[in-house]
Amino acid sequence: MGIKSFSRKRAIHIMLVYTGGCNGCDIEIVNAVLSPKYDIEQYNVFLTWNPREADILVVTGPVTRFNEDPLIKIYESIPDPKLVVAAGACAVMGGVYKNIHGDIPSEEIMGPVDNVIPVDAKIPGCAVRPKDILSGVVASLPVLLDK
Amino acid sequence: MLNILITVALTVLVCFIISTLLPGIERKYIHARIQQRIGPMVLSPGVMAPIKFCFKENIKPRASVPGLYKSLPIICFIVVLCILAALVPSSYIFPAFASIITIVGLLKIEEVCYVFMGALSKSIMSLAMPFPDVIKGGAHLDVERSYMEDLSAKRALRLISYGSFPMYLAIFAPVAASGSIFLGDIVAYQHIHGPFLFTLSGIIAAVVFFVGYMILLNDYPFAILKTKADVIEGPYMEYASKYRAFVFITRGFLMFTLGVLFSVLFIGVPPNIFSVGIIVNIVVALIFVILMGIFSAFSPIFTNRQFFPAVIGVSVLGVLAIALGLL
Amino acid sequence: MLDEKKPRETIETEIPLGTVHPAALEPYRVRLFVEDEIVQEAEITIGVNHRGIERIMEGLPVEKANALTEKVCGICSNAHIWNSVRTAELGLGIEIPERASYIRIIMGELERLHSHFLYLGHGCEVLAHETFSMRAFYLRESIMDLLFMIGGNRVQYGCSIIGGVRPRCELTDERIRTLREKLDAVEKGAADFADRVTSDTVFISRIEGVGVIPQKQALKLEVTGPTLRATGVPKDFRTIMPDYEPFDFNVITQQDGDVKANLMMRVLEIFESIKIIRQALDNLPKGPVVDRSWEMVDCDTVHSYIEVPRGTLYHSYALEDGRIRGSIIRTPSMSNIGAMQYACIGDHVTDAQLCIVQCDPCFTCTDRAVEIIRR
Numbered sequence: 001m002g003i004k005s006f007s008r009k010r011a012i013h014i015m016l017v018y019t020g021g022c023n024g025c026d027i028e029i030v031n032a033v034l035s036p037k038y039d040i041e042q043y044n045v046f047l048t049w050n051p052r053e054a055d056i057l058v059v060t061g062p063v064t065r066f067n068e069d070p071l072i073k074i075y076e077s078i079p080d081p082k083l084v085v086a087a088g089a090c091a092v093m094g095g096v097y098k099n100i101h102g103d104i105p106s107e108e109i110m111g112p113v114d115n116v117i118p119v120d121a122k123i124p125g126c127a128v129r130p131k132d133i134l135s136g137v138v139a140s141l142p143v144l145l146d147k
Numbered sequence: 148m149l150n151i152l153i154t155v156a157l158t159v160l161v162c163f164i165i166s167t168l169l170p171g172i173e174r175k176y177i178h179a180r181i182q183q184r185i186g187p188m189v190l191s192p193g194v195m196a197p198i199k200f201c202f203k204e205n206i207k208p209r210a211s212v213p214g215l216y217k218s219l220p221i222i223c224f225i226v227v228l229c230i231l232a233a234l235v236p237s238s239y240i241f242p243a244f245a246s247i248i249t250i251v252g253l254l255k256i257e258e259v260c261y262v263f264m265g266a267l268s269k270s271i272m273s274l275a276m277p278f279p280d281v282i283k284g285g286a287h288l289d290v291e292r293s294y295m296e297d298l299s300a301k302r303a304l305r306l307i308s309y310g311s312f313p314m315y316l317a318i319f320a321p322v323a324a325s326g327s328i329f330l331g332d333i334v335a336y337q338h339i340h341g342p343f344l345f346t347l348s349g350i351i352a353a354v355v356f357f358v359g360y361m362i363l364l365n366d367y368p369f370a371i372l373k374t375k376a377d378v379i380e381g382p383y384m385e386y387a388s389k390y391r392a393f394v395f396i397t398r399g400f401l402m403f404t405l406g407v408l409f410s411v412l413f414i415g416v417p418p419n420i421f422s423v424g425i426i427v428n429i430v431v432a433l434i435f436v437i438l439m440g441i442f443s444a445f446s447p448i449f450t451n452r453q454f455f456p457a458v459i460g461v462s463v464l465g466v467l468a469i470a471l472g473l474l
Numbered sequence: 475m476l477d478e479k480k481p482r483e484t485i486e487t488e489i490p491l492g493t494v495h496p497a498a499l500e501p502y503r504v505r506l507f508v509e510d511e512i513v514q515e516a517e518i519t520i521g522v523n524h525r526g527i528e529r530i531m532e533g534l535p536v537e538k539a540n541a542l543t544e545k546v547c548g549i550c551s552n553a554h555i556w557n558s559v560r561t562a563e564l565g566l567g568i569e570i571p572e573r574a575s576y577i578r579i580i581m582g583e584l585e586r587l588h589s590h591f592l593y594l595g596h597g598c599e600v601l602a603h604e605t606f607s608m609r610a611f612y613l614r615e616s617i618m619d620l621l622f623m624i625g626g627n628r629v630q631y632g633c634s635i636i637g638g639v640r641p642r643c644e645l646t647d648e649r650i651r652t653l654r655e656k657l658d659a660v661e662k663g664a665a666d667f668a669d670r671v672t673s674d675t676v677f678i679s680r681i682e683g684v685g686v687i688p689q690k691q692a693l694k695l696e697v698t699g700p701t702l703r704a705t706g707v708p709k710d711f712r713t714i715m716p717d718y719e720p721f722d723f724n725v726i727t728q729q730d731g732d733v734k735a736n737l738m739m740r741v742l743e744i745f746e747s748i749k750i751i752r753q754a755l756d757n758l759p760k761g762p763v764v765d766r767s768w769e770m771v772d773c774d775t776v777h778s779y780i781e782v783p784r785g786t787l788y789h790s791y792a793l794e795d796g797r798i799r800g801s802i803i804r805t806p807s808m809s810n811i812g813a814m815q816y817a818c819i820g821d822h823v824t825d826a827q828l829c830i831v832q833c834d835p836c837f838t839c840t841d842r843a844v845e846i847i848r849r
Contacts, residue, residue: 007198011191017494018501020523023838024548024629026499027592031618034595034604035611041174042185044195049496050380051271052206052387055199066522067501069277070493077271079387080204096545097525100534108526127548127629182608273490278519280490280503286517287507293487298511298823367602368676376497376600376827377489447680448602450822451511 005145008055012045012144014085014137015054015078019071019111021061021095024127025088029058032130045137051077055144056137059119060128062090062097063111075117081147083140086113087133089126151237158235158420159228165429166403167193167396169436177440193399197392208385209269216267219260220386220393226257227397231404236417239331247328250408251315254363257401258307261372264382265300272379299381302371306362309458310369314359316465320352321412323472330411337415344413348471353413355465357438358457360405364398366439368446371454402439406432478691479819485514489823493522497600497827502837506818506826513826516818518811523841531791531801536562536770537636539798543789544630546803547839549592551630552585553782554803554839557789559634560780565773565793566636572759574638575717577645580653580754581624581633582782583747587660588617589783590740590747593834594667597737600828601680606671613663616656623649638764650755661748668741681733685817685829688731695812699785701833704739705731711781720757721750736832770796782806784834805839 018026032038033047040047048054051074063071075084089095091113098109113119120143123136171189179186188195210216230253232238239245269275273295281288321343322328325336333343343349362369373381383394410416410431416424449457486509493501503519527546531539543558544551556578563570595610618628624643625631633643645653671677687697689705702709703726710725712718726742728735775792785806792799810833817829 003198004202007195008202010188011196011199013196018499020501020525020841021838022545022548022551023500023836024551027548028629030499031611031615034599034608035615036182036184036608037612037615039179039184039186041179041187044187044191046187046192049272049375049494050384052208052385053380053391062525064522064524066278066524067493070501073271073275073277074494077209079206096542097527097530100530100542106526108524127627129628178604182605183612184608272494273492276490276493276503278490278493278503278522280505280517280519285519286505286515287485287488290485290488290507293489295489295491297487298489301511370602371824374824375602376825377491377823379496444605445674446603446676447598448824449680450824452822453676453679 008145009141010044012056012137012141013048013054014045014056014058015048015051015074016058016060017071017074019059019061019067019091019113020064021088021090022127025060025090028127028130029060029087029133032133035130038130038134040134040137043134043138052079054078054082056083056085056140058085058087058133058137059091059113060088061111062094062109063113063116064108065110068110068116071116081144083120083144084113084117085121085123085136085140086119087123087128087136089124092122092124095126151240154237154420155232155235158418158425159231161420161425162231162403162407162418162428163400165432166399167197169193169399169402169432170395172433173436173440177437178444181441181444193395197395200387200392200395201389203388205388208387209271209275210267210385211269212267216264216385217390219264220390220397223257223260224393224397224400226253226260227400227404229253231400231407231418234330234404234407234411234418236331236334236419239329239334242329242331245330247318247322247330251318254311254314255307258303258311261303261382262300262307265296265303265372268296268382268385269294270296270379270384272384295378296381296384299372299378303382306372310362310454311359312458313355313461313465314363316462316469317352317356317359318408318412320348320355320465320468320472323469324348330417333412334415334417342414348468349413351464351471352468353409355461355468356409356413357435358461360409360435361439361442362458363405364402364439367443368449369454370448374448376448402436403432406435409435478688479686479816484509486510491827495827497831499596500836500838504826504830506823508823511823513818513821513823516815516826518815518830520811520837520841523838525841528801528803531798533797533799535796536793536798539801540634540636541632543803544632547805547836548629549589549836550585550782550784550787550839552581552625552633553780553787554789555632556582556634557778557780557787559636561776561778561789561791562636562793564778565776566768566771568637568765568768570638571762571765573761574763574765576754576758577639577643577763578634579717579721580645580751581621581631581643583751583754584617584621584624586747586783587744588614588621590744591617593740594737597733597828597831600831601677603677606667606677609667609670613660613667616660620653620656623652635764637766637768638762641763644763645758650758653751653755657748657751661745664741664744671737671741678734681737681828684733684821684825685832686730686732687813687817691816692731692813695816696809697813698806698809699781699783699834700739700743701736701785701810701813704728704735711779711786715781721753723750733828733832775800784836785810805836807834807836807840810835811840
C-alpha cells in the first residue's frame with residue numbers, strides 16, 4: 001500500500017446530492033453524519049458541500065427532470081479519482097416513482113442515477129439506514145483506493 | 148550566515164510539522180469531545196487530507212483568472228512562512244525584516260489574498276448551477292446577478308477595513324510598552340522587565356489578541372468569510388488537488404505562527420530549535436487552539452449585529468491596553 | 475410590533491443559491507435580492523422535486539395508493555398515510571376500533587416529536603452551532619428507535635390501513651414499557667436542551683428578532699401550523715379533530731413570530747406531545763386494532779384535514795370501483811412558502827436560510843402540482 005492509498009483511506013470527503021427523493025434518505029444520511037450516535041467522522045469520513053473537495057458523491061432520489069443537469073455538472077466538477085454511491089431505492093432503481101407505471105415511461109423521472117452518471121456502489125433500502133450508509137461508503141473504499 | 152539560515156530553516160521546519168497536527172487536535176479532542184462523539188483521527192484533517200489532495204486530478208478552476216487564482220494559496224503559505232522566519236531569533240540581526248511593521252504588512256497581504264480569491268472564484272454552486280430560474284414571471288429579472296463568492300470578497304474587504312483591528316491593536320500593545328518596533332528589542336525588554344503578559348496592559352492585550360486570532364483564522368463564530376449557511380466555503384470554493392492541500396496546510400500553519408507571535412510579543416520567548424524555549428511556543432500555540440475550539444463549539448455564526456459590537460468592544464479594549472502600555 | 479416590513483426600493487444584486495446547498499435539506503432554488511448584504515426580497519422556486527405522485531395515484535387501488543402517499547414525504551410519512559386512510563374511511567363510512575385510533579395518535583405524536591427534533595437540529599446547524607445540533611439529533615435518535623420498534627422501519631412505517639392499524643403495530647405490554655422509559659429520558663433530555671438554549675445569551679441574541687413574521691401578515695399569507703401559532707394565533711387543527719377529543723393538551727402560542735418564537739414553539743410542543751402520548755398509553759382501550767368487515771363502495775370526492783408537524787394537511791379523492799379518482803394533496807409547506815419569502819426581508823444574507831428554515835419547509839412534500847414544460 002503506497003502513501004497514496006494510505007492517505008486516501010484516512011481522509012475521505014463525501015458530498016451529498018439529493019435529487020428529489022422523499023427526504024427520508026437525505027435525513028438519514030445527515031443523521032449518519034451529524035448524530036453523535038453514528039458519527040461518520042470516526043471513520044475519517046467528512047461531509048463537504050463543495051464538489052472540488054469531494055471524493056465520494058452520495059446521490060439520493062430518483063433524479064427528477066430539473067435535477068438532471070445540476071447532478072451532471074456537480075459530477076463533472078469533482079476531480080478524479082471519484083466515486084458515486086447511489087443510496088436508497090429511488091437512486092438505485094427509480095423507486096416507486098419510476099416503476100409504478102409498469103412499462104409506461106415516466107415523464108418526470110430521469111433516473112435512476114445509473115442513467116445519468118456512472119454509479120460505483122449501490123445502497124438499497126427505503127429509506128436507507130444510517131448504518132447502511134456507513135457500511136456502503138466504507139465498502140466502496142477499495143475501489144477508490146485502487147484508482 | 149549559513150549558520151543563521153540553517154537555524155531558521157530547521158526551526159520553521161519543526162514548527163511546520165507540529166502545526167499540521169493542530170487542526171486534528173481541534174477537531175478530535177475539542178469539538179468531538181464536547182459533542183460527545185469519537186471524532187476523526189488526529190492526523191486526518193491536518194496531514195492525511197493534504198496528502199490525499201496532492202494525488203487528485205489537477206483541474207482548471209472555474210475562475211476569472213485561473214493562473215492568479217491558483218497562485219494565491221501559495222502566496223498565503225509563503226506569507227505565513229515569512230512571518231515565522233521573522234520571529235526566529237537568528238533573523239533579529241536584520242532589523243528591517245524582524246519588525247512589527249513587516250509582520251503587520253505580511254498579515255495584510257494574507258487578508259488581501261482572500262479578497263482576490265473571493266472575487267475570482269466562480270463556483271458551480273450558485274449562479275452557474277443550471278436551473279431555469281430567470282423565466283417569465285420571475286421577480287426582478289433585470290437585476291445584476293452575482294456569484295455567492297462575491298459576498299465573500301465583500302466580507303473580506305470588511306475584515307480588512309475593521310475586522311482585523313483587534314489583532315493589530317494587540318500587536319502594537321507590546322510595542323507601546325517597550326518603545327520599539329523591532330522584535331529583538333521587544334524580546335530584550337521582556338528579558339529585563341519580565342513578560343509583558345503579566346502586566347495589566349498585557350492581560351487586556353492578550354484577550355484582544357485572542358479575539359483577533361479567531362477573526363484572522365476565520366473560525367466560528369467569526370467565520371463570515373466561509374459561512375456554511377450562505378457562501379459554503381467562500382474564497383476556497385474552487386481549489387482542488389495541490390492547491391487545496393495548500394489551503395489546508397496554511398490554516399494549521401497560521402494557527403501555529405500566530406501562537407508563536409503571541410509568545411514572542413507577550414512572553415518574550417522566541418522560537419529556536421536549539422533552545423528549550425520552543426516548548427513554551429508549542430504550549431502557547433496549543434492553548435490557543437484549545438481555547439479557540441471551545442469557543443467555536445459553543446457559539447453560532449455571527450452576523451453584523453454581533454460582529455460590529457464584538458469588534459468595536461474588543462478594539463476599545465485594545466486601545467486601552469496600548470494607552471496603559473504607554474503610561 | 476410592526477405590521478409590515480417595507481423592503482427598500484433599490485436592489486443591488488441577486489444571489490441565487492441552490493439547488494444543492496448545505497443549509498437546505500432538500501433541493502430548491504432561492505434567489506436573494508440584496509442590497510449591502512441585507513435581503514430586500516427573496517424568491518423561492520420549487521418544482522425541483524416534482525415526481526407526479528398524484529398522477530401516479532390516479533386509478534390505483536385505494537390500498538396501494540395509501541401506501542404510495544407515504545412516499546410523498548420522508549419526514550411526515552405517517553401523517554400522509556393516516557390522512558389518506560382517513561379520507562377513504564370518511565368516504566366509506568368506516569368506524570375504526572378505538573384502540574386503533576389511539577395507536578394512530580401515538581404514532582402521529584411520535585412523528586411530531588422526531589420532526590420537531592429534526593427542526594431543532596437543522597436550525598442549529600444552519601446557525602453553525604454544531605454542538606446544539608448534535609444534541610438535538612442525539613435526542614431524536616431515541617424517538618427513531620421507538621418508531622422503529624412500533625413501525626418496523628425508521629422512516630416509512632406503513633402503520634395505518636383502512637379499518638385500523640396494521641396488527642404488527644400492536645402495542646404490547648413490553649412495547650408500552652419501553653415507550654414509557656424512553657419518553658421519560660427524552661423529556662429529561664429535551665428539558666435540558668431547552669434550558670441550555672434559553673440560557674445561552676449569545677445564541678438567543680443571534681435568533682431574537684430575526685425573520686419576523688407579523689401576525690397580520692401571517693394571517694394574510696394563510697400561514698399554518700406552528701409557524702402561525704408562533705405569531706400568536708391559537709389555531710390548531712387537533713382541537714377540532716374527533717380523534718383527539720379524549721385528550722387534554724394545550725395549544726402553545728408565542729407572540730413574536732421570529733426565529734426564537736418558532737424555536738421555543740417547537741420545544742414546548744415537544745412536551746405537549748409527550749403529554750398526549752402518556753395519556754394515550756394510560757387510557758389505551760382494549761380490543762382489536764383492525765376491523766376488516768368493511769365493504770368497498772363508490773363515493774364522491776371526500777376531503778380530509780389533519781394536523782401534522784408542519785401545519786394542516788389536506789387530502790381528497792373520490793373512489794370508483796375501489797380505485798382512486800382525482801387525488802389532491804395540499805401540504806402545509808405550500809401555504810408557508812409565502813411566509814418563508816416574507817421572513818427573509820430585512821435580514822442579513824447569512825440569516826436568509828435560517829428564515830426559510832424557521833418555517834420548517836418540506837418542499838419534497840410540496841412539489842406535486844407543478845406543470846412541467848418540455849425543453
